[in-house]
Amino acid sequence: MILIREVEESIALKYSENKMRCPTHLCIGQEAISSGVSLNLRPIDTVVSTHRSHGHYLGKGGNLGKMIAEIYGKTDGCSKGYGGSMHLIDLDVNFMGSTAIVGNSMPVGVGLALSSKLENYKSISCIYFGEGCTEEGIFSESINFAIVSNLPALFVCENNFYSVYSDLKPRQPKNRKIHKMVSAMGIKTFYADGNKVLDVYKTTNKAIKYIKKYKKPVFLEFATYRWREHCGPNYDNSIGYRTEKEFAKWKNKDPINEFKNYLVKNKIINANLIDKFYLSTNRKVARAFKFAEKSNFPSEKDLFKNIYA
Amino acid sequence: MPKLRIIKFHESINEAMTIAMKSNRKVLCFGLGVDDPKRIFNTTKNLKEKFGANRVFDTPTSENAMTGVGIGLSLQGYLPVMVHQRFDFFLLAMDQLVNGAAKWFYMFGGQKNVPITIRLIVGRGWGQGPTHSQSLHSWFAHIPGLKVVMPSSAHDAKGLLLSSIFDKNPVIFIEHRWLHNTTSFVPKEKYFIPLSKSNIVKKGSDITIVANSYMTLEAIKASEFLEINKISIEIIDLRTISPIDYSTIYKSVKKTKKLLVLDISNEKFGIAAEIVSNITINLFKYLKIPPAIIASPNAPTPTSFALTKNFYPTHKEIIIKIFEMNNRKLNKNNIPKNKNLHDVPGEWFKGPF
Missing domain, CATH: 3.40.50.920 (Rossmann fold)
Structure with a gap:
């Protein structure tokens, strides 16, 4: 969580240097989900994700330097500079790709789950998406196929209540519980507080045990909140689509603070050790940015590379 | 000289599918109706019986998601052949085709290609009308990253379909319904007709x-x-x-x-x-x-x-x-x-x- 937070804060800080010239969606405030889910995944398990995927990528163990270089549009980027922040991939850790259209990567993840089934359920396919995706047709298409085909798919819905600047009011009926709606389709579902990393971890653990035991998919819904604007480095509580009060409530539920307090209070680790961890993390992040800055841009003729395999 | 073997277009498609599935266990065939009694105008005849339900399967009526499923399978080395009884039905899958399949190799820096083949059948006549007879091949030709193949004979259908299935890129393979019953000389053995060559x-x-x-x-x-x-x-x-x-x-x-x-x-x-x-x-x-x-x-x-x-x-x-x-x-x-x-x-x- 700390790594993800520090990386995202550094991106926010440096974004105004105008060297990261691509749409960038930060997940500050939502780190507990990436962390709690990822700790349950084995290297062989695959992940697909969305436009807001830095946390998912890093959680799975994706290469940090290559991610930053990708945002800088450099050849050392994880997509060689062709994808930017919204198209991350690290095949070494089976992070199979994040894509930028809502719902787009979801059936791809289901296809990965089907390939696993064809090979005797060797891996689990973890599929991240937001609550906006549940409004897309492809959402029910994907879940339905995973159910009828008994696929080892872990659907992870990060409900942060906003699709760009649109709240839930025009998008979903009042009081809808997404996990309950989805459960009616015939899939096992769990719900947890997405800002409590231990809850996320334990819930995901249960889900994975279920997938392995019954060879069936599971749907998880985690409530959370993004602190910054939909796309970009700034806070945007002043522009009028959400209130400072609402933001403050969620900021008070900072997943990192909450977990730190828990660890210290229960004497699991002492505060010094956490400080040390921050120090080493910040060094790592600084190295990643240096790596990205130093890396070369692709050459102009590379425009026509890799259109066809 | 050996006697030339004359067969129908739909038989030649079926033969290409059979050869492809026999020669490579990673070739899969799916789409609404591939194992139903009509077998996509006979083009998928006997495939399920020969290669099993794991490799030849019917799907929900979910054109968009199933295209994405094909992409996911192809990322793990499978060679999916998806089929739609009408071109028009496939219009539901434009996000997966255009934002997904066509872009994957490029936007991830050439690391993963998407070797899927999508067979589309174009209707004509008997009042097929506004939504059962479109051939929007020019749309697809507009998109870098896709290949668009349109055979005109039974002979070409077999060689082009085999090339399409084993091509490393997403290929849209367009069959005109009025060609299905046409006949031509079709060699029995496996042969490839190169793509992008008229x-x-x-x-x-x-x-x-x-x-x-x-x-x-x-x-x-x-x-x-x-x-x-x-x-x-x-x-x-x-x-x-x-x-x-x-x-x-x-x-x-x-x-x-x-x-x-x-x-x-x-x-x-x-x-x-x-x-x-x-x-x-x-x-x-x-x-x-x-x-x-x-x-x-x-x-x-x-x-x-x-x-x-x-x-x-x-x-x-x-x-x-x-x-x-x-x-x-x-x-x-x-x-x-x-x-x-x-x-x-x-x-x-x-x-x-």
Whole structure:
């Protein structure tokens, strides 16, 4: 969580240097989900994700330097500079790709789950998406196929209540519980507080045990909140689509603070050790940015590379 | 000389599928109805029995998600062949095709290619109408990263489908329903016809005709009458419309100095307009007369028997146009007439679809 937070804060800080010239969606405030889910995944398990995927990528163990270089549009980027922040991939850790259209990567993840089934359920396919995706047709298409085909798919819905600047009011009926709606389709579902990393971890653990035991998919819904604007480095509580009060409530539920307090209070680790961890993390992040800055841009003729395999 | 084996287009598709699935266990076949009693107009006949339900499977009516499932499978080394009984149904899957399959290799820096094949069947006649007879191949040709293949004979169908399945890229493979019952010489063994290479169906010197899919047949039909009337036409069947093989067209147009392009779809903004524009830009000085296009009018396909009468151009329109382009007088009554009513290809097709 700390790594993800520090990386995202550094991106926010440096974004105004105008060297990261691509749409960038930060997940500050939502780190507990990436962390709690990822700790349950084995290297062989695959992940697909969305436009807001830095946390998912890093959680799975994706290469940090290559991610930053990708945002800088450099050849050392994880997509060689062709994808930017919204198209991350690290095949070494089976992070199979994040894509930028809502719902787009979801059936791809289901296809990965089907390939696993064809090979005797060797891996689990973890599929991240937001609550906006549940409004897309492809959402029910994907879940339905995973159910009828008994696929080892872990659907992870990060409900942060906003699709760009649109709240839930025009998008979903009042009081809808997404996990309950989805459960009616015939899939096992769990719900947890997405800002409590231990809850996320334990819930995901249960889900994975279920997938392995019954060879069936599971749907998880985690409530959370993004602190910054939909796309970009700034806070945007002043522009009028959400209130400072609402933001403050969620900021008070900072997943990192909450977990730190828990660890210290229960004497699991002492505060010094956490400080040390921050120090080493910040060094790592600084190295990643240096790596990205130093890396070369692709050459102009590379425009026509890799259109066809 | 061994006796030539003549089989039907749909049998040749089935044969290509069987050979592909036998030679590589990673080849999968799915789509709505692939294992139903009709077996996609017999093209998927016996596949489930031969290769099992894991490799040949029916799907929910979820064109978009199932295309994504195909992408996911292909990322793990599978070679999925997906099929839709009508081209029009596949329009539900544009996000997965355009934002997904076509971009994957490029946007992830060439790390993972998407070798999926999507078979689309274009309807015509018997009132297929506005939403069961579209061929929007030109849309797909507009998108870098996709390959678009349009066979015109049973022989080409087999070799092109095998090349498509084992191609490393997403391939849209378009079958015209009126071709399904046509026959031609088809070797029994496995053979590949290269993609992005057009085929000179008939050599000639007076005018170049560029055709695709079913319109190649109409061009061949026209050529018989033109031959008798001493007009020598060169017919190029594109086979693959994207990436297109311009060098064959260039060579031909430099020789004949006249160009007529045929298409099975609407005239405007399509592959025919693309070819005419390209030739005009690049070979203007060779052209003796302006190039021409024969395609369907820019209207949705009507349903009524009466309204479809002049919707699809035939050998007749081709003959009239070529006489005109060669400054020749024509008695239209001499043009051979179609034996069938205008909305069926022959006795074998009485709909319903």
